[in-house]
Amino acid sequence: MNGIRLCTIIPTYNNEKTILKLVENVHQYVEDIIVINDGSTDNTLEVLHHINFYINIISHGRNKGKGKALLTGIYAARTKGFTHVITIDADGQHFASDIPVLLSALENNSKGIIVGYRNLTETNMPRSNTFANKFSNFWFWVQTTINLPDTQSGFRLYSLSSLNGLRFITSRYESELELLVFAAWTGVMITSVPVRVYYPPEEERVSHFRPVYDFVRISILNIVLCIGALFYGYPNLLVRKLKKR
Numbered sequence: 001m002n003g004i005r006l007c008t009i010i011p012t013y014n015n016e017k018t019i020l021k022l023v024e025n026v027h028q029y030v031e032d033i034i035v036i037n038d039g040s041t042d043n044t045l046e047v048l049h050h051i052n053f054y055i056n057i058i059s060h061g062r063n064k065g066k067g068k069a070l071l072t073g074i075y076a077a078r079t080k081g082f083t084h085v086i087t088i089d090a091d092g093q094h095f096a097s098d099i100p101v102l103l104s105a106l107e108n109n110s111k112g113i114i115v116g117y118r119n120l121t122e123t124n125m126p127r128s129n130t131f132a133n134k135f136s137n138f139w140f141w142v143q144t145t146i147n148l149p150d151t152q153s154g155f156r157l158y159s160l161s162s163l164n165g166l167r168f169i170t171s172r173y174e175s176e177l178e179l180l181v182f183a184a185w186t187g188v189m190i191t192s193v194p195v196r197v198y199y200p201p202e203e204e205r206v207s208h209f210r211p212v213y214d215f216v217r218i219s220i221l222n223i224v225l226c227i228g229a230l231f232y233g234y235p236n237l238l239v240r241k242l243k244k245r
Helices: 019-027 044-049 066-079 095-107 127-144 175-185 211-244
Strands: 004-010 033-038 056-060 086-088 112-118 154-158 190-194
Touching: 004 019, 004 056, 004 066, 004 127, 019 033, 019 044, 019 095, 033 044, 033 066, 044 056, 056 066, 066 086, 086 095, 095 112, 095 190, 112 175, 127 175, 127 211, 175 190, 175 211
Parallel strands: 004 033, 004 086, 033 056, 112 190
Antiparallel strands: 086 154, 112 154
16 A cells, blocks of 8 residues: 555564564565564574574563563654554464455554454463453443454554554553553544464463463553543543534
8 A cells, every 4th residue: 555664563572482483474474574572581582583584673681571562663663664563472373374454454444553353262262361351352342432352462553653642551461452542542443353363282382471460460450541531531532522523
């Protein structure tokens, strides 16, 4: 599409077994790739340096969390003049071959956020993930009046113009939910498209999601966002509706 400069941002932390295949697959669809090595302590960085085509690698000296890694990637993309970014998780759950599905949605939402939603009943889908996602989906609707089928998906396409002025309060998994809520409050169009997902058997799975700790963090964030909705989100929504009349 005319006027669109696209790159892919991949935040990674200790994904030495999956990062190579993912980057190679992504490169088939998007040439420009920014990988944020978020303080990995395994061989992730070494694997990245052995990739036989150019990727922009940015490393954090210590693990700062997925939210901070995404911010680093977004700032880098803006500096390089990109207009849109695709984000994809490094654990191998997403299929790079679904990137065209996200791109096709640009025709109807070129200035907003497109979320790739997963089938939450997929084989091997961790029950804790399914519950956390449904929990977040409900509270996202309460906070924004928008129904989204998968607020936890990390496979997304952002127009960088839709992120102007947005900042993360949080730094880890819950930051992606926070970003969607603040975007909705400012009138950014958020749409979803179906994507596939793969979860390996539990004994082969590498996940940094901590069910109890991260669920508590998400719960606290939702309390803060519900308060924000009362004093900021809902008034903004009302003002936009009145302007359309």
